[in-house]
Structures are given as structure tokens and as C-alpha cells.
Amino acid sequence: MKQALARRQTLSFAGFKMDDDSTARLVHHAYSLKELDISRSRWGCQITDNGLCQISLAKCVSSLTSISLWGITGITDKGVVKLITRANSLQHLNVGGTFITDESLSAIADSCPRLKSIVLWSCRQVTETGLFVLVSKCRKLESINVWGTRVPLDCFIGLLTIRPALQIKPQGLPLN
Numbered sequence: 001m002k003q004a005l006a007r008r009q010t011l012s013f014a015g016f017k018m019d020d021d022s023t024a025r026l027v028h029h030a031y032s033l034k035e036l037d038i039s040r041s042r043w044g045c046q047i048t049d050n051g052l053c054q055i056s057l058a059k060c061v062s063s064l065t066s067i068s069l070w071g072i073t074g075i076t077d078k079g080v081v082k083l084i085t086r087a088n089s090l091q092h093l094n095v096g097g098t099f100i101t102d103e104s105l106s107a108i109a110d111s112c113p114r115l116k117s118i119v120l121w122s123c124r125q126v127t128e129t130g131l132f133v134l135v136s137k138c139r140k141l142e143s144i145n146v147w148g149t150r151v152p153l154d155c156f157i158g159l160l161t162i163r164p165a166l167q168i169k170p171q172g173l174p175l176n
Helices: 002-007 020-029 049-056 059-063 077-084 102-111 128-137 153-162
Strands: 010-012 035-037 066-068 092-094 117-119 143-145 167-169
Touching (some): 020 049, 077 102, 102 128
Parallel strands (some): 010 035, 035 066, 066 092, 117 143
16 A cells, blocks of 8 residues: 555545544655645545644655645644645645635745645635735746635736736636
């Protein structure tokens, strides 16, 4: 099993009821991992900040290009910042439905220069200040999903001033 895990490039725990220790243990054995999905499903991944801190120590974290933490309500900036500061190859990040704040956005902006897309769906503690930092520093950012955030509409116009080609989702926001 360890050899099979070592060769895996994608690993998804979506649909499984996983805890911090078992998830971290499996990720630590997946040396070639590029995509990690720990999304919450109906049965619920029970990952906490402690689990993200354990996962952040895995050798594969610096090579991850995609991470999904969608809907995991047991995590905060503490765990996300710890994980993200080591994931400097990251191109796609989904933290939608979590309780992250601008602190996480700042860590993402500082640690993920290759970031192309981010999902912040329903991240209600994110502010326009955090979004401006993210868009200013992540020069390769192409797409951002901000549906359900509490950010004023004129903020999105400001983001497009910084990066005119940025796709702001959901499509059809009245930005003109």
C-alpha cells in the first residue's frame, strides 16, 4: 500500500469520513502527490487545524499544484496559513465554505506566486483589503470565485483595475 501511495499524483478524501491523523498519515506516504482534495462531503471530512499542520510537514506539500479544502468548517487561518506557506507550487486553491479571513489571503499572496485560480465561495470573513492584497501579489491569477462573500460590488471593479483579464465569478456580476 505504501508503494501505491508513493506513486499517486492525486488523492481525494471527498466522500470519506477522515480524521486528522489518518489523513496526515496517508498524505505523508504520497511522495508524488500533485493534487489533494480534502473537501467536506455529506459524510464529512473531520479535518481541523491540527490536521492541516500535520499535513503541512509532508514532503509532497511543496509540489502540490491543487488543494481543495471546500466546506471544511473545522479549519481556521491557523491551519490554512501553516499549510499554504509550504505549498509554493500551488496553482489552484479551493477554500470555499470555510471561515478563513484576510490573514489566509495574505499568506496565499506571499507564498503562492503561481496561483491561477482560487475559490472563496461563501468566505464571509474575507474583506476587500484581503482581496486587493491577493490580486496585487498573485500576478498569474486568472480566476477568482467570490460568490457569497460580503464584499461590496465596487471592490470587484477595483480588482479589475489591478488585473483587467481577471475572471471574477459568478459570471454576470454587474461590473459595468
